[in-house]
Amino acid sequence: MSKILMKGNEAIAEAAIRSGCRLYFAYPITPQSELIEYMAKMMPKVNGTFIQAESEVAAINMVYGAAGSGKRVMTSSSSPGISLKMEGISYIAGAELPCVIVNVQRGGPGLGDIQPAQGDYFQATKGGGHGDYRLIVLAPSSVQEFADMASEAFDLADKYRNPVMILADGMLGQMMEPVEFKPAKTDAELQELANQHLSWCICPNADGDKKHHHEINSLELDPQVLEKHVLDLYKKYAEIEKNEARYETYNVSDDNEVLCVAWGTASRVVKSAINEVMKEGKSVGLIRPIRVWPYPYDAIKQAIGKNVKKVYVFELNSGQMVEDVKIAVEGKVPVDFWGKLGGVVFTPAEIKEKLETCF
């Protein structure tokens, strides 16, 4: 399969379809509109369902219904629209339904602007909706990775019966890079996917004699029973934390005097800056969480070699990931932060300047 030059928004849509997604519900918003447009064009060609819902709230509840029916379903939006979806996301997490939500982040708070930002980190990784729950959150940094994360996200959602968010940003949505797609799921594989949830989901009753009463529900008025349910959720989350943290190391070695931590597209700017400072004989490493929940605490802890004087966090927000980095660093070295806000994207030159102050 040869490479295709494609926008991130289109690549994730194509990859989702290849991963067996045949139901997609969303509402237009910049900078993710190419995604909904691609789905509008392609879903009818694969006998899939595309609905432009009346609102993000309606879209996520359509997802709830389809996910409760055991089918691979996806929605997407950008920051303000994701806030609207948070009601439904909490219900989906509570009812333990598998689905994929793509957030192509833009600057906030409020209506904000439409430029790339990472301001939804807290919302995605610490909650966002009401109650005790977790999303699995994947954070791509290239168009190829964005596309690859589609099947990864659906597999994780199915495996753990949990909503999975792909936390991208406007830069990744809008930029084009070469992308190579995995082969589309075969009919046999799609059939297998369709059958995996039949024991609990809404589906026709094949055994007419046996009563069939599957409840898709997040309501439980007995606090003792609800507490047990939430504890069970957290057992599942502990399992996810044990198995599913992913990260990339870049130039990490015992020589590092500075260890950077950055995620998503911001990490690529940091890599360019590292390349530049390395030319000046300085040693800087980078840890990039590929998934921001579960968070790769151990990886960061282990990457702090004997020469590291400082851990430097760079984000396109006010420093929302710093708390997680500090948990990982355990106070062993200072943790510093620099970032840009409101949809302003830092440049390699700016990051290089910051890094040079560390030596």
Place this chain on the structure above:
Amino acid sequence: MTTEMICAGFGGQGVLTIGKFIAQAAMQEGKNVSWLPSYGPEMRGGTANVSTVVSTEPIASPIVSFPDVLVALNQPSIDKFAHSIRPGGVLIYNTNMCPRGCQREDIIQIAVPMNEIASEIGSMIVLNMLATGIIIGKTNIIKYETLEGNLTSFLKEKNPDLLAKNLAAIQRGIEIGKQYA
């Protein structure tokens, strides 16, 4: 080997397409590429720009701080980006739309009356392909044949006349670019 390029101009001049054709051809020739457009309201009537990176190495930042090549189709693009061109880098600009030009002497300036040449070829639409040809002539960043193949498969059925004009514009651009190579 990495070439970082910014193409800028008014929305509608086709600057995004310059970057796209170069990125696509470079990809087909086995290079790593990224194409990052400015987007939003400024695309409609205002200025548009696109950062394109072509490299033999994996591309870290798709954001270009110091371009090796700046293509400026109007004066605001020079005003905004020319100062950031790497010393020794290239500025390709349209003299018909850039009355003040650029004062830097540590870069190679390729000043071309692009509107006039495009009119000669027969359509203002081909102005961006003229600029693309200049880039190729100066830098050899992609092969003419790759671009010709892509344009042909894109336009042959839809608009053979426009295809011929585009190819003429690219060839004319390459001739101009070669004078500075």
Place this chain on the structure above:
Amino acid sequence: MEIIAKRPEALTKEPFHYCPGCMHGVAHRLIAEAIDENGLINEIAGVAPVGCGVFAYKYFNFDMAEAAHGRAPAVATGIKRARPDMHVFTYQGDGDLAAIGTAEIVHAANRGEKISVFFINNAIYGMTGGQMAPTTLPNMKTTTSPYGRNVEDIGYPIRVCELLSTLVAPYYIERVSLLTSADIIKAKKAVEKAIRYNKENRGFTFVEFISTCPTNWGYEPEKARQWAKENMLPFFKPGVFRDKGEGVE
């Protein structure tokens, strides 16, 4: 002797939590009977609302989803699109459907989703303790309209059947009441028709039930029905607003 009337198969054995004399139970039974009579129990799913009907998922004896407040038509859309071989209905009260869920019901109807919607209108929020509903009558006192609903201030009750009848797509829209035995017999025909049309995938079907809330109105069950007859029916007139199956457009 043979049993000629008993609890339908499509209801679970779970006793309803509704107040004594509340007509939700009658509406549940009518829906369950229509499902039994159409032989749909193995291929139907329902969506429960938030409000008094919230536990409907416990009472219907087939697959059920519990939706967020007002979102039942969106959830039903998701189910129906994911499983077009199944038949889907929502069960919603007036707060759920005509206040917080106004957008979802209008757009599901406007898309002509092939689902049935059963709408209980008793002019009040029951579950939360008797607050004003979008269907509360002019001058009617509730805990949040203690001086009576002031139409100058908060507007008139919403007539949902009439509202939805302005849309082209809906296939069947009827308002019935549950205020006498004769009304219930008539209501049963409407429910049966909605479920039958649903079985045949004809389009969006909608039945509104004029019902009572003895507890929050503060009347004995029979008195509540009388009150509704005198006060609700003049404003919410029963009738067929749309029936494409029988040429009523």
Place this chain on the structure above:
Amino acid sequence: MPKMTVDPDYCKGCGLCINACPRKIIRLSENINAKGYNYAECFEQEKCTACKLCYITCPDVAITIEK
């Protein structure tokens, strides 16, 4: 002979069946069920015609009719 039976586990004693019955043969029992309601009962089964109006009106689907 027609027969109506009320399941005390379901009945909440709302009394709607009493009004619905054209023969007036239903009343609230002196006994109370597990939930504390005086449930409905038929006190003259022989007069029942199995018209089903009590069943139709019962909001708790507590009534069974035999014929």
